[in-house]
Amino acid sequence: MPVGGYGEVFPNSRKVYITGSRPDIRVPMREIVLEAKHADGSPRTLRVYDTSGPYTDPNARIELGRGLPPLRRAWILERGDVEMADRTRPALRAKPGRAVTQMYYAKQGIITPEMEFAALREGVDPDFVRQEVARGRAIIPANINHPESEPMVIGRHFHVKINANIGNSAVRASVAEEVAKMRWATLWGADTVMDLSTGRDIRTTREWILRHAPVPVGTVPIYEALEKVGGRPEELTWEVYRDTLVEQAEQGVDYVTIHAGVLLRYIPLTEKRVTGIVSRGGSIIAAWCLAHHEENFLYTHFAEICEILRAYDVAISLGDGLRPGSIADANDDAQFAELETLGELTRIAWQHDVQVMVEGPGHIPLHMIQENVERQMAVCQEAPFYTLGPLVTDIAPGYDHITSAIGAALIGWFGTAMLCYVTPKEHLGLPDKDDVREGVIAYKIAAHAADLAKGHPRARAWDDALSEARFAFRWRDQFNLSLHPQRAIAYHDATLPAEAAKTAHFCSMCGPKFCSMRITQDLRAYAAARGLTLTDAVQAGMAEKAAEFRAHGGRV
């Protein structure tokens, strides 16, 4: 994995920064330097959104194990609304009675450095970001105890974002491996990571990930709470959960999935399902509710949860504990009943100035996807939607990055703000590094396709740059502009490894005689050599010239 540059992963890429209204707002971009030149001889470049953090900056001093520099520390402290939490570790929290959330500031009309930073990444006006955050249509997950993170905005008027799940399970565990996986995921383009660890060392793993993460980190706190009670759902209590939430907030977790919409009365709605409850959090809560015959404590204590989170600016990701786990169960009563409650909880969170997004499925056939987005927008008043896939068929385990990238592209186009990736190992086992990369790339494709369809002003330039390189047979530019340059090169070189093939006007797919793009270029060149456009050449009645051309050797 590169440190100090993009290395082999992104050849000819370099880190650049855009400086904002103050010198400490420096927004990273990856600049791809092309072989194509401007008229003055300088190389053409394309700047793309960069999630890889300081690791790819040759000037950054990073010691693995010591964490990233606290980019946002000054911004957080200068607002004067935080104090040290009364804990053994030096964590910040809001002064009593204060809200320190980006939503709170936005409602006050304040454009924070976080908002400006995110706006520069998107290429939009900072006040537009503020407005979207104020009305709850976008969130900036930015815990005051995670100053290492580079601010980003999640909302449907911005780039569609992707999340990569990492974390170990009891079956496999290594802290260093998970940090490496986080860096790997963000290098390829993950906008946030969720640490879904459930095994030993859950707290240490999270600490390492947070201190090294240049992106917002999400968790599902009930996993850690469950570990604390020996893995027995019925022994969970509000107190254990609350303490876990505070600990994670003080560690710096930027958003937490909370399955507060799984109500006791909804559980029977899953009875006839083909795959029952497939959310881990949802099933834990259902087990607790049924054991106690009590209402979900996350629901009954939701206002207290909001009070805690507003003191750290932890965003809520309202979990869809009753999401469908198969095509058969899509858009059923259980799913939509829970959604109504998520709408109610969204309003409560907003009353507390807590930022909130809403999770969605899962497994949905193509024709039922749009209803999910429309209902979510209506019920949750356009709070950002954050979906897992969805997978559009169940028949392809081993390829669920593809089955779900199809659904993700579609749901992103319809307005989903963030897509949770699915790796090829989904349903089968824990992903390794290759799986993480394949999952991220499939979702970069889906998110970018959605950006194109939504008309994001910066999306088209990338496609055009690559297609221009393709048409001009600038093979190296075509490789370097792709999402995975090494793979593009390897595939090309599998049949034409010679150096000369990198400038050849064909590839092995069609061979030299049948390259349509070469023929097109020749046609244009033929007309141009005669001072004509193709239009002129056709309209002027070119019988003579055609004869002359044939006599001339006949090469078009």
Next chain:
Amino acid sequence: MPVGGYGEVFPNSRKVYITGSRPDIRVPMREIVLEAKHADGSPRTLRVYDTSGPYTDPNARIELGRGLPPLRRAWILERGDVEMADRTRPALRAKPGRAVTQMYYAKQGIITPEMEFAALREGVDPDFVRQEVARGRAIIPANINHPESEPMVIGRHFHVKINANIGNSAVRASVAEEVAKMRWATLWGADTVMDLSTGRDIRTTREWILRHAPVPVGTVPIYEALEKVGGRPEELTWEVYRDTLVEQAEQGVDYVTIHAGVLLRYIPLTEKRVTGIVSRGGSIIAAWCLAHHEENFLYTHFAEICEILRAYDVAISLGDGLRPGSIADANDDAQFAELETLGELTRIAWQHDVQVMVEGPGHIPLHMIQENVERQMAVCQEAPFYTLGPLVTDIAPGYDHITSAIGAALIGWFGTAMLCYVTPKEHLGLPDKDDVREGVIAYKIAAHAADLAKGHPRARAWDDALSEARFAFRWRDQFNLSLHPQRAIAYHDATLPAEAAKTAHFCSMCGPKFCSMRITQDLRAYAAARGLTLTDAVQAGMAEKAAEFRAHGGRV
């Protein structure tokens, strides 16, 4: 590659046949035998559409090199409308003045064995197939000189089909390799193959493919015609093309791509494009038109082409020579101008009782896909649409099976009848065997997702069978029901290789404590053990039982 069964590729699968109205109509299906049992102890099974041909039949006698048995020979001869063509090789053609196309028979009200065979594969009424073929909304590509092929129907009221391109280019050539690639593609699920060879031995390669192909074979005859004139487009003539077409028809090619819609006046419309003309055939015709300043000879001779093809029942695939090759060029004037001409040509083909489908792009962003289908249906009066992808972004060479599977799923749902696959090597080089499999599987996913969305009556059973296996922790059934069992097994075994894990109630993704489906099952079992449904359990007010349950050890 298996001969005599599905072997390692599809464990627990066996070949079965459904017999139609006469004993020689035997329709193959692949039957997956599950570990799950019926109440009487017999194993449950799922039958799926099978394109692999006799190679996977343990009772078939096949000698590679000698070709497949001529399944349809008797049906073709008993109609009494063919005679031996006056050629050195024993090819059939229609008696003078006779049409031998499935469209002609359908219009006469005749249900041919081919129609019945295709109907049984789809699970629909044979007369419905006849009606769809008669009105041109579906085709059955079935050259009378390719009696080895198993009839299938392409139309939007049937399963969405997929085509795999094979064939060598001048850069790489091996006849045996191409036959192996054809068998490989159909084993994984390709419904037709196109032989796009352009190199040496083009005729021999095609002969071998045809004699061994259980699926319809398509070609682009202008490639061979171009070889005959030394690769110089301007030296092409109608006579060379016509002779090539007749030769291919007599060899048994089932459908041919003809770029008859590339008119001289449309060529200038490509002038400002980012990627010009990207269809090989389109660029060849454009070069010819410009060199001669004459109208495309495929257009001016189109009625003669139809006369030839109706004597063999070769279907026309109207090529989209001006399809867009980049997001920038999608849905432009050149593309839609050509489409108008394809509509005109469709009507001419139908007047000759020639079956026709219409090719479509290519590269289209998500929001512009639907317009393609709607316009094609309107202009071409619902003749089957056959699209290449489309790719929904240009930025991912090396992953264009994914960028295009997204577009393919969507366009299939909207009504496209057949999807031409794209392999991971697209834009980079010739696909090898692994690429062919990856391309076919990505397109099986897209086609099946479209079938689900369109409500094909047989689609859901497959998803449900797999999801039921997943929920019941029948791991082997889950693997065997998947599109690529070996990969699913390998991914599972990467972290849990032990034999016991094949029946374990969890996998390494969540580990034993956090398996939501296990918890759901426990919940249901808990209620069932008390003679209750979950609904009863919740509604009856279970405080007592909950207490008893906790006292009982507390395991939910």
